[in-house]
Amino acid sequence: MAELKSAMEEHMELMADLVQKLSSELRSGLRPAYENFIGFFHAIDWKEPWLMGLGAFHVVLLLVVFISRRNTNFQMFLFLLTLAGVYFAENLNTFLRKNWGSFSGQNYFDPSGVFMSVLWSGPLLVNAMIILINTLFSLCYMIVKWKRAELRHRARAASSKQD
Known part of the structure; x- marks a missing residue:
């Protein structure tokens, strides 16, 4: 039973970490993609x-x-x-x-x-x-x-x- 509880806690921590990463990416918006596109565009002659x-x-x-x-x-x-x-x-x-x-x-x-x-x-x-x-x-x-x-x-x- 203790193994199940620790596995569930570990899973919940992993899910919380994923949600936090996703929310931080959503907060940054499309800015990184835009910057990558502009860099790609300017690198071409x-x-x-x-x-x-x-x-x-x-x-x-x-x-x-x-x-x-x-x-x-x-x-x-x-x-x-x-x-x-x-x-x-x-x-x-x-x-x-x-x-x-x-x-x-x-x-x-x-x-x-x-x-x-x-x-x-x-x-x-x-x-x-x-x-x-x-x-x-x-x-x-x-x-x-x-x-x-x-x-x-x-x-x-x-x-x-x-x-």
């Missing part, structure tokens, strides 16, 4: 041509996603292409880490792939989510259209039987 090209690529891809929103087959191609880009991001990061000197002023390609995740995979995933949401809306519209056609067909069939 945005005037490098390849970074401007990467940004232009993502903007053009986003425009293509919006312009082609009515073409479901092309959207599925883009969806698979963006997901393939995310899938191969680790291999691309490894390749770029080995060859960064030929195109960049500094090595952004750390072994954990933070830079690639933020500036390559992040925008690709946003595009993939936009395509997915658009496809779901298109499918919902198609289901409604199909159901209306089915109801019209049934109404015509019922009215022809009555005649």
Whole structure:
């Protein structure tokens, strides 16, 4: 019984410590995350041509996603292409880490792939989510259209039987 009581007290102390840490983090707010983001943003030389090209690529891809929103087959191609880009991001990061000197002023390609995740995979995933949401809306519209056609067909069939 004493072991159970000590285990419960130990558990309560652990829970109190976790609650205290959580409340102190909540009191600090988003300030540390904001400071980390600003530090990350300022560590990058945005005037490098390849970074401007990467940004232009993502903007053009986003425009293509919006312009082609009515073409479901092309959207599925883009969806698979963006997901393939995310899938191969680790291999691309490894390749770029080995060859960064030929195109960049500094090595952004750390072994954990933070830079690639933020500036390559992040925008690709946003595009993939936009395509997915658009496809779901298109499918919902198609289901409604199909159901209306089915109801019209049934109404015509019922009215022809009555005649």
